[in-house]
Amino acid sequence: MPFALPQRWPFCWWVAVVIDHFSRRAMGVTVFNKQPTAVQVRTFLGRLYAKAKPKYIICDKGPQFWCDGFKAWCKRKHIRPRFGAIGKYGSIAVIERFIRTLKDEGTRRIVVPLRRRDMRTELTCHLDWYNEHRPHDYLDGRTPNEVYHDRPAANQAPRIEPRSNWPCRAPCAAPAADIDGAPGQKVSLVVRFHAGRKHLPVIQLRRVA
DSSP, X not given: OOSOOOSSTTTOOEEEEEEOTTTOOEEEEEEESSOOOHHHHHHHHHHHTTTOOOSEEEEOOOTTXXXXXXXXXXHHHTOEEEEOOTTOXXXXXXXXXXXXXXXXXXXXXXXXXXXXXXXXXXXXXXXXXXXXXXXXGGGTTOOHHHHHTTOOOGGXXXXXXXXXXXXXXXXXXXXXXXXXXXXXXXXXXXXXXGGGOTTXXXXXXXXXX
């Protein structure tokens, strides 16, 4: 103060997001125009867990979680809460890393909407792209949806080899994949954009006939 802006609409949005720890899949997101209450957070989680209930919830010790109401809610749902250390970076590292990605690759590349519905649309587009199209280092280049839905990994499928003198039995960079067809194939690079958003690219290699 006096030059700071209040942390509420229209100067900021409060975003709640849930990540599956195993697959790194973003399970759901919602937006608030000011810091949400414990009841609002439990309502969001209740809708999200109506179909798939976790064994654990890992969160920080914010007032929405570090309270009797949230602990009682977890007990009723047979969910065990785990809390990160106050003020210690990395204690909830998975969600912290996702939020950084959401900012760097999402909200900092758009004109942030002032309407709540439009903001939810932008965040949902980013989550859909992140889950389906963005390879993840922790998952060895697989996408969260491939792991969560137990789908074959695209980066392990037979590959296109453009080098004509490349030995068919020679290994490629990890993960190793066999050559589909003969070496020396011509390819074209196709770039499209998820939901028309230029900051959400979907990149593919296709054979040239």
